[in-house]
Every structure is written in C-alpha cells, then in structure tokens.
Amino acid sequence: MLTGPKRTVYFTTGNKNKYLEAARIATTFQVKLKHLNWEKLEIQSQSLTEIASFAAKQAAQSTRKVVVAEDAGFFVQGLGGFPGPYSSYVFDTVGTAGILKLMRNVKSRGASFQAAVAYCEPNKRPICFTGTVRGSLASRPRGLHGFGYDPIFVPRQGDGRTFAQMSMNEKNLSSHRAKAFTKFCKWFASNR
C-alpha cells in the first residue's frame, strides 16, 4: 500500500487516443494519469489479463514508475473466441470481411469486446481490472465512426446500431475500455 499524497499513475501505451480516453475517466475520479510513451512488451497468450499484467510488470520494473497497461480484443463466440488477443493482427490481414466470411453458415452470432487494465508498482504483483461489452455480429458492416471491428459489432444494450454508427463519445461512454478503467480508478481512488 502506498502512503502519503496521491501518486501519479503512468499509462504505458503507444496510442495517444487510448491515453486521452483513459485520462478523461481518471479525471472524474481525481486520479492523476500521465502518458508513458513506452513500447510495451506484448506476450502471446489467450488471456488479455495475462498480456496486460506482463506489460505492466515489465514497464514498472524498467521505468521504476507506478504504471497501468491495457490490452483489448474482439471475441466471436461462433469462432472459438477468434480473433481475441490477436484482433489487431487479424484486422490488418483478413479484416472485418474475413470475419464475416468465416461466419457464413455459423449460427451463433454472439460477440464481445473485452479489455483488461493491469496496475503495477515496481517489485509488486500486477492487479487487474476487466471490462466487457456483449453483443452480436452485424450481417454486414454499418457506420463510419470508430475503427477496427466497430462496423460489425452491435452492442446488446443499444438500439440496434453498430459501434461505428455511434459517435466516438457515445461509444466511449459504455466501452469495454471505459468499463475496465472505471473499475481501476474507483479502486485506486479508494485504496491509494
């Protein structure tokens, strides 16, 4: 347990937009979140928690700072969770068109966006917080906002629009990443 005045937490990500989204949430909990422009180490694992934990631990050890690292993925039930932790790579190679092609004649249309945020102090074990948005696959891409799999994902708690048919602000309010960061900030604000 840290003592004394509130400590700054460094978010290790190469993606400035992810930092800005997280910082906006942190502010509402009076958590001071700074951007650590550090090339985080991503291991191969089927567990987002494991990937984020490893990255946070490695960054905390190397920089001697208190850090958070995040990992996220898109999980399609009918495809055994694919593309999961490798969502970026799969998006860059076969894309949303590939996902829809794989889904031909597959009945189950369930899908989810998941995120894990790992908090780590130097020489300590990481602590993880997760967020999930459940929904289903659209039959064809719809919408122009967002990125990645947003055009083919319809959140369950919504009006049938895909993530890409919502403004970034609207999507971020209930995103997997926002959920995980909110859990972390609540915990941090009351424990640290």
Place this chain on the structure above:
Amino acid sequence: MLTGPKRTVYFTTGNKNKYLEAARIATTFQVKLKHLNWEKLEIQSQSLTEIASFAAKQAAQSTRKVVVAEDAGFFVQGLGGFPGPYSSYVFDTVGTAGILKLMRNVKSRGASFQAAVAYCEPNKRPICFTGTVRGSLASRPRGLHGFGYDPIFVPRQGDGRTFAQMSMNEKNLSSHRAKAFTKFCKWFASNR
C-alpha cells in the same frame, strides 16, 4: 566467440518432438543439443525472427546457458500472410476449414511454412537462422500424417502430395524447421 572444447547448446521448447527432430539434425553435425524444458516467452510480433530472438535471449539470461529457441508459422499470400506467427492460435480456433473458407474467391493460392532458429549466449545478442518451404494451398484437406496445416499445404518441390500425405520422416527431411536448424548447426560447427 567461445573457446575451448565444443559447448553444449540447450534447445528451449516445451515440445519434445521438436527437440527430437532438431537433435537428429544436430547429431549429423556433431553438435551436442540438449533439451531445456523451459516455458519460453513468446512475444507478439509479425516477425518470427524477433519472436525466436526474444525467447532465446530471455532463456539465456535466466538460465545462464547457451540456448536456441525456435518459432514457426504458416503464411498464406492471399491473406496478407495470415495466420503467420499466430498459426497455433488460429488453428485452435478456426482451423484449416477456416483458412479454406477465407480463401473462397481468392485467386492467389501461394503459401509457405517458415521457421526461425535463434541462438543466444548469456549477455550476448541472438543470432538467427531461417528456413522456408514454399508451396500452395490444396483445395481440400488431404492426408492423415503430421499436424496443423499439413493437410492443406502442397510443397512446390514435390509430386503434388500435401505434407500430410507424406510420412513424418519424409516431410522432416525438407521441412522449414529442418532447414533452419541445418543452417544453425553448420554455422555452429564451424564457428564454435
């Protein structure tokens, strides 16, 4: 450069069969290869060389031994190299059936198996050796031998049979892994 009598090299792999295949090759070059049952660290990268190098370096540092680590993947040209470094995960989720589904209406049928073997001494930089087998995708799975993508891969230098239609011995003679290990052993035998 190591001096004195020939040093033992430790192959870090959780897969006993990979070790046996590599040891068979090493023996023909009088290289002493031992099995290091060590859970190697696999990073996310699109480069097999980078993945194998990181694993070898991490194992060499942690165990203070002279090690080799290997990484391999199946690369489909018409899918932007997919599944590449994530071949195991993709095989476990969407499988060969998924690859063939993605290939519907894709003209280019080129594919390759690739392997990277990284050698590392403690406190040194890793040195890499690669092996590639070029070929094409079969229109449907054929053969019962081997594993993974073997039933849908037809090597270019062959008689039209898939890898899975060859005995393990026949396949191993010209496999990507054998090529990479042969390069390493030649180098090691003449330099160390």
